[in-house]
Amino acid sequence: MIVRKKDKVVVLGITGKQGTFWTEKMIAYGTNVVAGINPKRAGETHVGVPIFASTAEAAKAVGADVAVGFIPPPMAKDAAVSAAEAGVKLLVVLTEHIPAQDVMAMHAAAAKHGTRIVGPNTAGLVTPGECFVGIMPAFVPSVFKPGRVGVISRSGSLGTLICLNLTRAGIGQSAFIGIGGDPMLGTTTRDALEALDKDAGTDAVVIVGEIGGGMEEAAAEYARTMKKPMVAFIAGAAAPPGKKMGHAGAIVTGSTGSYAGKRKALEAAGVVVVDTPSQIATALAAGLGAAGRQRAVSQ
Amino acid sequence: MNFEEHAAKSLILAPAGIPVPRGMLVASAAEAAKAAKEIGPCVVKAQVPTGKRGKAGGIKLAGTPAEAEQVAGKILGMTIGDYTVERLLIEEQAKIVREFYLAVLHDTGAKKPLILFSTEGGMDIEEVAAEKPDAIRRLLVDIDNVPRGRDIAALLKGLDLGAAEQQIAQIVDNLYRAFRTRDAELLEINPLALLGDGRVVALDCKFVLDDASTFRQPDLAPAGSPPAMTDLERRGAEAGLKLIQLDGNVGVLANGAGLTMTTMDVIRHFGGKPANFLEIGGEAYTKSEIALDLVLSNPGVKSLVINFCGAFARTDVMADGVVKAWHKLKPKVPVFFSIHGTGEVEAVKLVKEQLGIEPYDFMEDAVQAAVKAAQ
Structure with a gap:
């Protein structure tokens, strides 16, 4: 789930307003966008990208490793299932408010065809200095810079703030993995943590969590086995129970998904949990030690 | 969205062929x-x-x-x-011989529909789960199929249901189909009762419609019960914005659920109390004009933090909306900005030139100043 420049990216819904805006941004940053999909405009070119009628046709003609969709909720399932059937390895689902039973069908199709879904309701993936897929401000130099710290975030806006804080402190990022704010995600915090643990370009990991669900607790289980330093911030300490905090997944019901439970699980696994976003850079620098700091800042 | 019992029975159960009193x-x-x-x-x-x-x-x-x-x-x-x-x-009135529990819901971990059945009906199912976890039978269903007859038989096997078993199996099947066609998040019958005359009847029903599916259930949405809301929250909902009114005095306007929650957390961290949750993330980022009006309409607000961190949401568009609303509303409480991410150069310039306010470099500083101003 770390995107690379060589990965062939197909944009679903490329001709819409957002599809157009973000495809131009992705291409300008270095993303290898090889095709766009719109059944009504197959054969045309849009923002310099050839358009195909379906992901399967694009995969056959130019290849397709990654698909990213700018698709409204009612059509999101069909687009995702088609992409999985076309054999894309990684499917980035940006759409928020997809009917839950459609999300289940997307995950079932992905499991059947060996596709990894990131999202739904993710802001996407960034490999600073190389490429990005989704709707993150990879191209804003105050936010992202290449480096050796991996960042996992449920939220796009908060993930942006965290990367900004790191960059300000001179700490660059190896990868930003936006996993999404929905209750049923294709890629969990734990999955992303495992990928960053195995990534040779990553020396340390920042986990940006949220109240609700059990993903941070599950990630803590894996964190116990890791040697790389880890720092976490969990949003929602001040959130009242029983209210959905914007993200469908961010709700505390009973003791499930509470701030205290997540913090405790992560701390027990050796993860440093900070109280405010700007404390992350300091905590991370301390965790990396002198040599690691040197390495992180010198990139 | 939740539904009252009578609506769940008449709109969901009865049309699905499930007997109700x-x-x-x-x-x-x-x-x-x-x-x-x-x-x-x-x-x-x-x-x-x-x-x-x-x-x-x-x-x-x-x-x-x-x-x-x-x-x-x-x-x-x-x-x-x-x-x-x-x-x-x-x-x-029903002459109850036995009470069962039956529900279909989302198993978010397995990402599949889950059928629950228990012979310990009539009780709060959370209590049953805590006290007698073995008394709850589970069946995960493949979303592309309906539950197979033999799986339903296994769900009900060995529970001494006698002649009722056939009826219950049919109700399980019908309830699952209703769950699928009606986009339920939860469809629960508690109790499902065996009556003295041998019939199995749904005595109560809880139906929660998946909020993301209302667009394709046009007949259901008007029959549902929206959550209890304050007037301000209702105004937010009418504008398509998620607003939660809280009892603090520091107003919050931020984009994205994660950043908004974080702004509330940092207010709390510095000893203040947030007055609201309101996010204008995703497609709603163009609604900052109405959003500013909403947060300032909260009578408890003594100061306001505007915290934008643009990814998809463009901070220049959000700042433009704030400036427009500002000229109309002329805020009487102090407002503290922090602006970063997509469009930040234009956004910061706009706020400086139009409002004469210098945004803070760190959101923590903006929040701290707002907390102090509210005291």
């Missing part, structure tokens, strides 16, 4: 008496979209129309949870 919906004690006259000995049930109605005194038996009228008079106007009782379901 004969009942009538009424809104006054006089109507209750009239309904009881037609139905006979009855149960008078408060209609509110929340649990624990029985414990709150919202469900009573009545043997005669006079009794129904008296009981109805007591229950109408009662407060249960966040709701005032305005309607009653008058239902025929």
